Amino acid sequence: MNVLIPSQLRDYTGGRAHVEARGATLAGLLADLERRYPGIRFRMIDEQDAIRRHIRIFVNQQQARDLGAALAANDEVVIVGALSGG
Amino acid sequence: MPKAKTANGTPRPASGPVTLLVGTRKGAFFIRSDRARRSWTLAGPHFLGNIVNHPPAFPKAAPGEKGLSVEHVFWLTPGHSSEPGAWYAGVSPPGLFRSDDGGVTWEGVSGFNANPMRIVWIGGEQEQGPPGGATLHSINVDPRDPRHLYIGISVGGAFESSDRGETWRPLNQGVAADFLPVKDPEYGHDVHCMRLHPLAPDRLYQQNHCGMYRLDRPGERWERMGNAMPKAIGDIGFPLVLHPRDPDTLWVFPMDGGTVWPRVSPDGKPAAYVSRDGGRNWRRQDKGLPAKQGWFTVKRQAMCADARDPVGVYFGTTSGEVWMSASEGERWTSIARHLPEIYSVEVAGR
Numbered sequence: 266m267n268v269l270i271p272s273q274l275r276d277y278t279g280g281r282a283h284v285e286a287r288g289a290t291l292a293g294l295l296a297d298l299e300r301r302y303p304g305i306r307f308r309m310i311d312e313q314d315a316i317r318r319h320i321r322i323f324v325n326q327q328q329a330r331d332l333g334a335a336l337a338a339n340d341e342v343v344i345v346g347a348l349s350g351g
Numbered sequence: 352m353p354k355a356k357t358a359n360g361t362p363r364p365a366s367g368p369v370t371l372l373v374g375t376r377k378g379a380f381f382i383r384s385d386r387a388r389r390s391w392t393l394a395g396p397h398f399l400g401n402i403v404n405h406p407p408a409f410p411k412a413a414p415g416e417k418g419l420s421v422e423h424v425f426w427l428t429p430g431h432s433s434e435p436g437a438w439y440a441g442v443s444p445p446g447l448f449r450s451d452d453g454g455v456t457w458e459g460v461s462g463f464n465a466n467p468m469r470i471v472w473i474g475g476e477q478e479q480g481p482p483g484g485a486t487l488h489s490i491n492v493d494p495r496d497p498r499h500l501y502i503g504i505s506v507g508g509a510f511e512s513s514d515r516g517e518t519w520r521p522l523n524q525g526v527a528a529d530f531l532p533v534k535d536p537e538y539g540h541d542v543h544c545m546r547l548h549p550l551a552p553d554r555l556y557q558q559n560h561c562g563m564y565r566l567d568r569p570g571e572r573w574e575r576m577g578n579a580m581p582k583a584i585g586d587i588g589f590p591l592v593l594h595p596r597d598p599d600t601l602w603v604f605p606m607d608g609g610t611v612w613p614r615v616s617p618d619g620k621p622a623a624y625v626s627r628d629g630g631r632n633w634r635r636q637d638k639g640l641p642a643k644q645g646w647f648t649v650k651r652q653a654m655c656a657d658a659r660d661p662v663g664v665y666f667g668t669t670s671g672e673v674w675m676s677a678s679e680g681e682r683w684t685s686i687a688r689h690l691p692e693i694y695s696v697e698v699a700g701r
Binding site: 307311312313314315 | 406408409410411412417418419420421
């Protein structure tokens with residue numbers, strides 16, 4: 266599925282805003298992103314598997330609250346990161 | 352007052368240009384000098400807005416339990432000289448981590464992080480500590496023994512381990528904690544900066560939220576060396592800098608610790624204070640600094656010394672200025688301005 270990466274994490278994706286990744290759940294998708302772009306998951310998810318407070322993840326425009334959210338192959342995932350400075 | 356006992360031979364002064372590493376809220380800068388330390392060149396920023404890739408992390412909590420999450424890495428200290436590649440990291444919320452591969456991977460020091468007393472020492476996870484959050488810092492490794500460690504926590508106090516961090520004991524006797532309701536508490540103090548002199552490892556200095564202290568081990572009771580500071584200036588501040596070859600010489604940079612704690616130079620007149628006798632007497636050093644309306648704030652990691660002779664002393668302000676003295680504080684010169692908020696200033700390869 267298509268995943269939109271926020272600008273502050275595009276160093277991990279070679280500058281690409283849109284990337285392809287797979288997963289039956291949000292946890293699976295993030296694991297796949299981590300395999301493709303090592304280090305990117307910890308920037309979004311803390312060591313207790315909580316979504317970091319400055320990160321929002323939307324699946325088909327609905328906010329996902331935890332990593333157990335189910336995903337389908339055609340879902341659109343948008344990751345948004347808060348930037349400092351308003 | 353006895354002179355500090357020197358455990359090792361005094362190192363020769365360094366020579367050649369100095370490279371300053373300046374850590375800011377928005378990235379890292381280098382400032383390089385010529386041989387005479389008269390001319391300085393700024394380069395950077397590096398890592399603008401970026402975060403390192405393999406930071407320390409607390410272990411995942413068991414199901415149903417609440418685990419800790421590293422908010423940020425606050426402090427880094429190289430390990431003992433016999434352990435190349437070893438580093439310690441202090442994080443917020445207060446936690447201690449160790450790397451044995453130069454910082455590529457990190458392991459929690461469970462003797463502290465999982466210590467049942469940790470939560471008691473730091474006053475609960477809700478304790479906010481300083482504005483950036485409660486944090487573990489001032490990691491000091493005894494140059495005679497890699498197992499012997501000291502740490503400072505804001506808030507929590509000073510702690511000592513003799514077994515590489517497996518067990519810890521509070522080391523706060525004599526230190527004021529006048530923000531606590533308890534008189535002479537065993538822990539809960541607010542260490543701002545604590546440094547052990549590598550040439551006299553039984554000598555510890557501490558800049559605390561409640562004054563400046565000195566401790567000569569195996570003594571247990573800190574002595575308030577800040578009592579010798581002028582009353583109008585007080586003994587509140589953040590950094591504390593040691594002379595690389597004289598354990599009795601140190602610098603501080605006092606802040607206004609008045610009723611509302613503005614944390615700026617008292618009366619808008621910035622100055623360092625130096626002691627040449629282990630904190631018994633202090634002398635003001637303000638030549639070259641603004642004579643008035645200079646409202647500097649200098650954070651605990653934003654002041655340092657080089658190893659030249661005479662020693663160069665450096666500090667950075669939260670308003671993005673870097674100042675240096677090539678004369679051990681006798682005269683100050685501005686070497687960089689308009690940087691982002693400065694968190695740390697360190698001499699490379701001292």
